[in-house]
Amino acid sequence: xxxxxxxxxxxxxxxxxxxxxxxxxxxxxxxxxxxxxxxxxxxxxxxxxxxxxxxxxxxxxxxxxxxxxxxxxxxxxxxxxxxxxxxxxxxxxxxxxxxxxxxxxxxxxxxxxxxxxxxxxxxxxxxxxxxxxxxxxxxxxxxxxxxxxxxxxxxxxxxxxxxxxxxxxxxxxxxxxxxxxxxxxxxxxxxxxxxxxxxxxxxxxxxxxxxxxxxxxxxxxxxxxxxxxxxxxxxxxxxxxxxxxxxxxxxxxxxxxxxxxxxxxxxxxxxx
Numbered sequence: 001x002x003x004x005x006x007x008x009x010x011x012x013x014x015x016x017x018x019x020x021x022x023x024x025x026x027x028x029x030x031x032x033x034x035x036x037x038x039x040x041x042x043x044x045x046x047x048x049x050x051x052x053x054x055x056x057x058x059x060x061x062x063x064x065x066x067x068x069x070x071x072x073x074x075x076x077x078x079x080x081x082x083x084x085x086x087x088x089x090x091x092x093x094x095x096x097x098x099x100x101x102x103x104x105x106x107x108x109x110x111x112x113x114x115x116x117x118x119x120x121x122x123x124x125x126x127x128x129x130x131x132x133x134x135x136x137x138x139x140x141x142x143x144x145x146x147x148x149x150x151x152x153x154x155x156x157x158x159x160x161x162x163x164x165x166x167x168x169x170x171x172x173x174x175x176x177x178x179x180x181x182x183x184x185x186x187x188x189x190x191x192x193x194x195x196x197x198x199x200x201x202x203x204x205x206x207x208x209x210x211x212x213x214x215x216x217x218x219x220x221x222x223x224x225x226x227x228x229x230x231x232x233x234x235x236x237x238x239x240x241x242x243x244x245x246x247x248x249x250x251x252x253x254x255x256x257x258x259x260x261x262x263x264x265x266x267x268x269x270x271x272x
Contacts, residue, residue, distance in 0.1 A: 104131055
């Protein structure tokens with residue numbers, strides 16, 4: 001199965017998975033990755049428009065609406081997955097429009113948005129250059145594009161234990177995850193170059209370490225929403241879940257983990 005098809009199948013089975021996995025993750029100042037992106041909407045002028053690309057279940061736009069009020073800005077979310085969009089519409093975010101669209105072919109034909117956001121999706125696009133160009137084209141001159149994405153690094157703690165067990169399960173039972181996205185999207189220098197090729201100017205681009213905490217079972221619930229776990233066979237998933245909680249696991253080690261994200265803010269030049 002191709003990576004793009006795998007991602008769509010996953011999100012059809014698990015709509016809202018990204019919110020479950022990262023909604024409670026916090027940086028050193030207690031902010032979630034959703035909070036960081038939503039805060040940028042505070043600077044959108046009254047009557048302006050915000051677009052969330054690969055909006056998933058609409059959680060980010062809901063947070064923006066809560067910050068900005070019922071009719072202060074127009075909110076639009078696009079996603080390719082109908083199951084995610086169904087959950088987004090059920091949120092009843094006031095006056096938000098959710099529509100099905102591919103990020104490489106956005107259904108807008110003029111630069112109309114003051115702010116475009118993308119949470120935990122840009123690294124999954126097969127053609128990130130095309131997506132960056134689409135976003136540049138729909139932004140107003142002087143507008144902002146901001147994203148959060150995973151850098152693909154291997155962390156320590158509970159997540160490291162989980163990933164190691166998944167590797168064992170693949171070796172024993174099969175079920176390797178297909179390749180997803182491109183490596184250039186997960187590297188800060190290459191990501192900056194990619195977006196500058198599209199015409200953007202980099203305002204901020206830095207690692208964003210976040211921590212996820214909870215009981216061992218709560219932490220495992222977030223881990224089992226990783227793509228590589230979904231790709232395993234039934235036997236492989238059963239093996240990972242059993243072995244994860246078996247001794248010599250340290251209970252405290254299983255109560256949380258850190259994951260390294262990337263946070264970027266880019267501007268379309270005023271004359272762009």
